[in-house]
Structures are given as structure tokens and as C-alpha cells.
Amino acid sequence: MNDTFTRVDNSGGSVHAGQGDVYNITYTTSHFNHQQTAGRSPRRIADDQLRLLRQRFVDPEGMGEARRLLAEHSTVILDGPPGSGRTAAARVLLYELHQSTGIFRELLPGDHEEVALTDTGLVGAGDRLLLDLAEADVQRWARTHRDLSALRKAVQEQQAHLVVVMPHDGTLESDLQLYRAKISHPPAQEVFRRHLRLHHVPHEEYLQPAPAFADFLDDRRSMEEIADFADRVRRARTAHRPPDDFAGWCEQARDARKTWRQEVAGLVAERREAPQRALLFTTAMLHGAHADVIHHATALLLRTLKTPRDNAHLLEGKDLSERLTEITASAGPDGHVRFDKLGFDTAVRVHFWDHMPDLRPLLSAWTDRTAELADRHLTADRRRELVQRLADQYLRTGKWRELAALADVWGTTTTNPARPAAAIHVLSRGLESKQYGGNFRELIYTWCRDKQLAGDLADVLLRVCTDVIAPTYPDQAMVRLHHLARRERGATPALDALCDLVATSSRLRRRMLDRLTRHSSAPGADAGLFLRICDPVPLTDPGGSPRALMDENYVQGCVTTGWREVFAQLPQPRWQPYARRWLHTASDAGDRRDLLLDLLVDAADRDGTHLAALYSVARAAEPTTSGGAARGVDTTDRLLQKISAAQGLRPPATPPRPEPPRGTTP
Structure with missing residues (x-):
């Protein structure tokens, strides 16, 4: 609990949500910068996900x-x-x-x-x-x-x-x-066409007859299956494989439902040379990438496996086109490499993972090194897809702990900015898993609370908390961000994110005040966090609620307890700006002015030093009161009356007071 971190940056991100229950969250990042997404609140992320789902919904x-x-x-x-x-x-x-x-x-x-x-x-x-x-x-x-x-x-x-x-x-x-x-199943054909429209397939194409799609619909299909079929049609259309028309794309989409396991097993058995198998696996992991990326990544895989290099003259060896033909793949007009059979890449990944288990650690190391390649064709999306395809194999085979360990390694090293981005992709994939999402949320809780936050791990945890957990489970994200914020020194990105999260809900702010005051296990650390969470403006603004939080007795108790800890734990220079904001808000709070002042005075608990400091802050705050200095003076006088009453003194007279010397502060 003593280790700290001093910065958290992040990357921009976009979200894709499809029909059904599956949500894929995408991060396009080359380096972290927390300010780049400062305005992207969890509520906005959640609404974006739901909006994209609505577009696909029939x-x-x-x-x-x-x-x-x-x-x-x-x-x-x-x-x-x-x-x-x-x-x-x-x-x-x-x-x-x-x-x-x-x-x-x-x-x-x-x-x-x-x-x-x-x-x-x-x-x-x-x-x-x-x-x-x-x-x-x-x-x-x-x-x-x-x-x-x-x-x-x-x-x-x-x-x-x-x-x-x-x-x-x-x-x-x-x-x-x-x-x-x-509710019942929506019209299957309309669902299919809605997805095709969103995949930018022109209606004059998908209105053509497609017997393969009719065959597909002969059985009652789930919405997820129909969405998946539409996505396979999109991929077939992109690949430009003959027959290159809508009926042909549907045939390829239908055939892609095959597992291709026997075909892949036969191909691997026939291609026994290491360079051939390396090209086969690389093409599967980077399916759709540019030929240059495939070439460099294949050579990197051979080096990772410490395979002796072929010393044949470069002009005498097979060119990439011939080598791709040997594994039933080719480069299209755009230079991007794909297998000739739709869905074949998935079967290849499964085969290598299941039937060559001794290679798994090396394949993970290769994925790491490939994601770091400096190649203009290796875009952020390609890096993300590569890492997600590896993560899918871990999750498919129940190796979620091993996947989490990989994210740990990538998140705690700073040798390359691609590594923390890869860690984000891995943890996001785990959190999205229906089977293991709960395990990953629990793991991230433990890491935020107890784990040594070396390297960029704090950055990684911040991103998955705010962008993946918070949009659906804001309470759980709040708890994890609280633990991160407690451990910050210097910069406060986790606290900033926590404040952004509680600003979305009065209920979350109430619960956070409760954690900081009534159930705090670290009063010293929580006193500083309290100053940011206990912002008087949202506390006195009911918004769309029947009443403001400050009108609740329980919240008033939390506020008094919190300020009492602030006075006891923190030096005056630390809390003075927040007290000034509190007094400014009190000046503009109308009927709530006395309540806000009472809470501060009660928190001082008759301590003369704290009460004197409060009065000094109030005097200095008078000239900057939004309603003018006269309103500030009136608030200060009212505060002095309450201080006197708390100390059992007679209400004081209010003689003319000299202004403090210009440029000085108490």
C-alpha cells in the first residue's frame, strides 16, 4: 500500500457495439496522454455504445x-x-x-x-x-x-x-x-439488411437473390448469428474473391461457418518446413495486414523461435507471392494478405494453439515484439487485432490467469509505448468476456488496491476502469479509482477520473462521501481526496433530482466528518483554496448559506486555531466573491457570529475593518 505513481496518460478510443450482447472496445493508441480524452466521461462512453447498438437494432x-x-x-x-x-x-x-x-x-x-x-x-x-x-x-x-x-x-x-x-x-x-x-424474433432478413447497410453495402447489391442466405435462414437463427453472417459477408466483399457478387459473398459466408479443422490439419502436415509454418501462423494472426507486415513479422517469428536462417541467395528463393500460394493465401490489389477461404484464419490460430502447446510462450513473445514493429503499414487497428487474437486463444482455452499475467508484464514495462496499449487491449478483452469478465474485475480491484504499480501499469488500470468498467458498472469503477487515487503522488489523473465519474451521478457522489468519511480505512489519504469530492457547487445543485445532496442529513454528517479530518490531517495551505470555494458558494447559496457555514464551524469542533484560520480565509475571500465584496463581507460577518456562538461568546459587534495589505494572503 505504500507504492505510488505520479502520472497516468491515455489514448483515444472508439467503441463498436453490435447486435446482441457483445461489445468490442477499441483503443487506437501509440502513446498515452491522459488529457486527450479528458472530456470523454463514462456516461458519454455508455451512451455511445448504446447509440451504436440502436443503429443495428430492428x-x-x-x-x-x-x-x-x-x-x-x-x-x-x-x-x-x-x-x-x-x-x-x-x-x-x-x-x-x-x-x-x-x-x-x-x-x-x-x-x-x-x-x-x-x-x-x-x-x-x-x-x-x-x-x-x-x-x-x-x-x-x-x-x-x-x-x-x-x-x-x-x-x-x-x-x-x-x-x-x-x-x-x-x-x-x-x-x-x-x-x-x-418479445419475439424480429424479421431475420431485415436484421441482416440493417447490418449490411451499416457495413456500407449498397442496397442494389444486397437486394440481389442469394440462395446461400436463404439456406442459412432455413434454421431459426439468433440475432447474434445473423449479425455474424452479415459481418462475414462484409469480409468476403472486402476480399474480392471470386465469385465477386452478393450471391457469391453469401456462399463464402455460409462456407466460413465450417470449422476448416481438417483442411488446416492437412495443410500443416504438408507444410513441414519452419518458414512455411511461420508464414501460415503469421498470416492467421495478422490476417488482412499488408504484405510488408506479413513478411517482416514472419521473419521475426523465425528469429523468436531461433530457426536457422536460410542462406540461399535472395534471388534464388521463392518470392512472397509463391510462398503465400503454398498456404492458400494471396495478396489482393490493395497489397493486403488474406486466405482464400473465409474464416480459415480462425481455424489456423486454433490449430497452432491447441496442437503446439509448447510454442505458446514463444507465440506470446512474438506477438509482443510484432506489436512493437516500426512499420507504417502496421496501424494501431492492426496492432489491436493482433493482441486481441492472441487474447482470444487464452480465453478460449480457459487460461485467463495466464492472460492476466501477460497484461501485467506488458503494463509494467516502459520499453515501448505499444506494450501498455497491448495490456489495455488484453484486459479489455478479458473484461468483455461473459465467462471471465467477473474474474478480471476482481483482479483489477486487487491490483488497484495492493499491487506495486510499476512502469505504466497505473496508466493501464486507469484506462480500463474509466473506459471499460465505468460505462456499465460505475460503482465498481469508482471503488477501483478510489484505491488508485489514494496512492497518487504529484499528478492526480486517477483522482481527476474519479471526480469525473462521481459528477455523473448524485448517488455516486453520496456513496463516495460515505467511503471517504464513514468507512475510510486510510483517513490521511482520504482527507485530501475529500476536498475534491466534496465540491459545494454540485452538493447544493439539485439538478434533476427532487432535492440537493446537501439537504440530506446523512450527507451533512459526511461533510462535517470529512472537514473535521481535513483540519486534523492537512496543513492550512492545503485546504485553504477549498475553504475559499466553500465560502464563495455559501455567499451565493441563498437559504443554504447558514447550513454551509454551520458545517464548517461544526467541523472545526471549537478548536480556536481552526476557527481563526477559517475566519482568516473568509476575510481574504471577500474581494473575489461573485456577488461583490459587500456580499463577501456579509458572509464573513455571519461566519464570525457562528464562530462566537460555537465558543460560547456573545455575538460580537462589527466595527469597520481595515482591508488587508494588497498582495497578501493569510
Whole structure:
């Protein structure tokens, strides 16, 4: 707990969210700079994800009824068959609300970090809540849906909205049947065409007959399968392989559903020379990259494997085109290399990973070194894809701990800026995993709290907390950022990110004040953080809430406790600017002026030194009061009356006071 870090930079990022439940988060980065994304709040990221999902969404039957129930009752319980896009529908319903207050959150009942569904502090004003229980078993559904009535009541009181996705075969109590909306699969062809339009396929192309797509639809397909088929059509169109028309692309997309395992196994058995197999694996890992990248990365793989170099004269050896033909690949007109069969690259990656396990550490080292190659054709997107393809093999085979260890190594070294970016991609992939996302959130919690933050690891953790965890699980991100902020010395990027996060929700600010004052395990560190979180302006601004946080007795208690710790733990120069802002706010707070002053005086706890310091700060703040110096003088006089009362003194007279010498501060 004693190690610290002094800077966190970051990279810009974009988010792609497709039909269904899968969200892929992309970081395009060559170096970190925290200020580049300072204005990109977790709420904005969440809304961007939901907006992109809405663009790909086709309303299923029953969506209109779901909208009506949500509008009238603030709650809707979605019921639909698996594959109908239930979770996507839930997210779209919440996105369409466009609330000016509150945040989007996914609830995790039963998680040790989450409060109970019956907790009165669970719901914030205007929150948009998703409770996804589509995959819940009978016991979990029974435990959870008993608490839905209490949760729904809190949602109504806070003018929030709740969408519950229930198990398809689950039972629902009679008092909740009113809020149930049944949805079915949307028209498959319309879903397919919506995705093609978003892939920029002209309508005159996809309106052509395509028997392969009709064959594909003969079986009932899930929304995710249809989205995947559309993406394969896009890739076939990009590859320009014959037959180069819509019907041909659909044929290739259909054939790509094959695993190609036997074909790959046969090809590997036939190509026994190391250079051939190196080219095969490199093409699979960098599929779609420029031929120059493939060439250099293949040579790098051979060096990584310490394969003897072929000393044949360069003019006598096979050129790259011939070597690619040997592995059923070629470079297109744009110079980018792809296999002739769609989906073949996935099968090659699986084969090498599964059947050559001794090579895994070396393949990971090669991925690291390849991501660092200085090649103008190796774009940030290609580097990201390379790292994600490696991460997918770890996750597919249940090696999430080994993947996390790899992120640790890449995040704690600063030899190349590509490494921390790769660590971000790895951790993001893990967090996105349905199977292992919870494991990665727990791991990141432990790292933020206890791990030695060497190299760029603090930068990496900051990015995944703010850009990956916070948009969906803001409470968990807040806790992790709190631990990071406690350990900062010098620059405060984690604290800045924490302040940005709590600014999105009054509920988060209340919970953060509670952590800093009522349940603090590090009072000295938390006193400094308190000064930033306890900003009087948002505390006195109700926004879209029925009342301001400062009007709550519990928050007033947190504020008094926090300022008391500030006076006890920090020197006056540290807290003086924040006290000045507090007094300026009090001057403009109208009916709340006395309350703000009382909290400061109560926090001083009759300590003459602290009370004198407060008075001195108030005197110095008078000329810069927004309402003019006269208003500042009036606030100072009122503060002096409260100080005298706290000390048991008679209210003082207010004789004319000389102005302090120009240019001096107390």
C-alpha cells in the first residue's frame, strides 16, 4: 500500500457495439496522454455504445408494448425466447429514454461488491437500470424476483427506469405480471439488411437473390448469428474473391461457418518446413495486414523461435507471392494478405494453439515484439487485432490467469509505448468476456488496491476502469479509482477520473462521501481526496433530482466528518483554496448559506486555531466573491457570529475593518 505513481496518460478510443450482447472496445493508441480524452466521461462512453447498438437494432414484435410499460410504470420485464435479442432490446429501451440526469448501470445481484436490490441507496435519481437475468437458473431467479417489488418502488421514487430480462421459462408472481412484455424474433432478413447497410453495402447489391442466405435462414437463427453472417459477408466483399457478387459473398459466408479443422490439419502436415509454418501462423494472426507486415513479422517469428536462417541467395528463393500460394493465401490489389477461404484464419490460430502447446510462450513473445514493429503499414487497428487474437486463444482455452499475467508484464514495462496499449487491449478483452469478465474485475480491484504499480501499469488500470468498467458498472469503477487515487503522488489523473465519474451521478457522489468519511480505512489519504469530492457547487445543485445532496442529513454528517479530518490531517495551505470555494458558494447559496457555514464551524469542533484560520480565509475571500465584496463581507460577518456562538461568546459587534495589505494572503 505504500507504492505510488505520479502520472497516468491515455489514448483515444472508439467503441463498436453490435447486435446482441457483445461489445468490442477499441483503443487506437501509440502513446498515452491522459488529457486527450479528458472530456470523454463514462456516461458519454455508455451512451455511445448504446447509440451504436440502436443503429443495428430492428424492433421485435412486442417492442411497442415494452415501450408503453416502461413509460407508464418506469419498469418493464422482458420475456422472450433465447436468441431473440432480449438483452439488446433492454439496452435499446433504456437508451431511448434520453434522461438528463442519472446514469446507465447494469445491476449484479449477488455480487459481493453490489448492495442488495432492496437497499434504499441502490437507485439514483434518473438512473437507467438493467437487470439481466436471461441466463439465471431457477434458484437465482427465485432469489432475485422476490425483491423486484421493492426495487420497483425505489425506481419510481427516484424517477428512474428499470428493465428486467427474465429467464424464458421463469415464473412471475401475479403482482408483477402487469409489467411483463413478451418479445419475439424480429424479421431475420431485415436484421441482416440493417447490418449490411451499416457495413456500407449498397442496397442494389444486397437486394440481389442469394440462395446461400436463404439456406442459412432455413434454421431459426439468433440475432447474434445473423449479425455474424452479415459481418462475414462484409469480409468476403472486402476480399474480392471470386465469385465477386452478393450471391457469391453469401456462399463464402455460409462456407466460413465450417470449422476448416481438417483442411488446416492437412495443410500443416504438408507444410513441414519452419518458414512455411511461420508464414501460415503469421498470416492467421495478422490476417488482412499488408504484405510488408506479413513478411517482416514472419521473419521475426523465425528469429523468436531461433530457426536457422536460410542462406540461399535472395534471388534464388521463392518470392512472397509463391510462398503465400503454398498456404492458400494471396495478396489482393490493395497489397493486403488474406486466405482464400473465409474464416480459415480462425481455424489456423486454433490449430497452432491447441496442437503446439509448447510454442505458446514463444507465440506470446512474438506477438509482443510484432506489436512493437516500426512499420507504417502496421496501424494501431492492426496492432489491436493482433493482441486481441492472441487474447482470444487464452480465453478460449480457459487460461485467463495466464492472460492476466501477460497484461501485467506488458503494463509494467516502459520499453515501448505499444506494450501498455497491448495490456489495455488484453484486459479489455478479458473484461468483455461473459465467462471471465467477473474474474478480471476482481483482479483489477486487487491490483488497484495492493499491487506495486510499476512502469505504466497505473496508466493501464486507469484506462480500463474509466473506459471499460465505468460505462456499465460505475460503482465498481469508482471503488477501483478510489484505491488508485489514494496512492497518487504529484499528478492526480486517477483522482481527476474519479471526480469525473462521481459528477455523473448524485448517488455516486453520496456513496463516495460515505467511503471517504464513514468507512475510510486510510483517513490521511482520504482527507485530501475529500476536498475534491466534496465540491459545494454540485452538493447544493439539485439538478434533476427532487432535492440537493446537501439537504440530506446523512450527507451533512459526511461533510462535517470529512472537514473535521481535513483540519486534523492537512496543513492550512492545503485546504485553504477549498475553504475559499466553500465560502464563495455559501455567499451565493441563498437559504443554504447558514447550513454551509454551520458545517464548517461544526467541523472545526471549537478548536480556536481552526476557527481563526477559517475566519482568516473568509476575510481574504471577500474581494473575489461573485456577488461583490459587500456580499463577501456579509458572509464573513455571519461566519464570525457562528464562530462566537460555537465558543460560547456573545455575538460580537462589527466595527469597520481595515482591508488587508494588497498582495497578501493569510
